[in-house]
Amino acid sequence: MREILFRGKRVDNGEWVEGYYVCKSKDSHTSQHFIIQNFRSGSNLDGLVEFEVIPETVCQYTNFNDENGKIYEGDIINVLQDRLMKVRWDFEELTWKLFDVGIPVGEINLYYNTIDLANLYLETCYENQMISEVVGNIYDNPELLKVDKEKLKQITSRWYYG
Template sequence: MREILFRAKRIDNGEWVEGYPVKYPSGEAEIFKECGEPPDILLRCEIHPETLCQYTGLHDKNGKKIWENDIIRVENSADEGTGQVEFYGGMWYVDKGVNNSLYDIMMYDDEAEVYTVGNIFDNPELLK
């Protein structure tokens, strides 16, 4: 079974937090993170909803989790480029950064070099 996980930037300090999102009718959004230590079993963090990103279930060459809206660099014998991770047509892609087209990151293998270099919120200049 695949791991379903989200991350977003906290409102109070701007740091990234991973967990499970909740959006209230008021429009406020929080992420709940399991801490596992009683009495604080859940850590509740108010987040910027526009920064909410889903985990793809994949890791880059350095073992780092690949998230929606990450900027990744692909370098292998057939493909090269930098682009933004997006969910499209039921699959995770790098949008238009690799050979100026969609690159299916689910299909990379040991020969592909895929590195997370940033994300669109902290490093938008990497897409220029």
């Protein structure tokens, strides 16, 4: 069964929380965004606790994991040990995709500059050809989005010319 989870950064302290996403309208012009978690209290009763989160940081769980934990939308993954790619939902193909970091969206050649996350996951699990690991995310590690243009040129020339 697919686990539908989200994470977001708390408004009060900036820490990441994971759970279920809820948007509540305060009035006709404003809304608050929350991540709701289950918890077990000392009396063994189940309960809920909600944390207000920064809406721009809300990311959905992809249902894929690396060796360190869950992979979320907005994560940056190191593929083949020299290719940084960010996780995004592809609305055209309705699947999670990895997009090369440092290439503007308008310049993306979908054949060379994207990888289907499910295919990467299967290749990594069964054939060990693709090495991937979450190395950060677009919110906590924006410096990873700035790629050395010379290194990117070398990597992309391998894709086009083998």
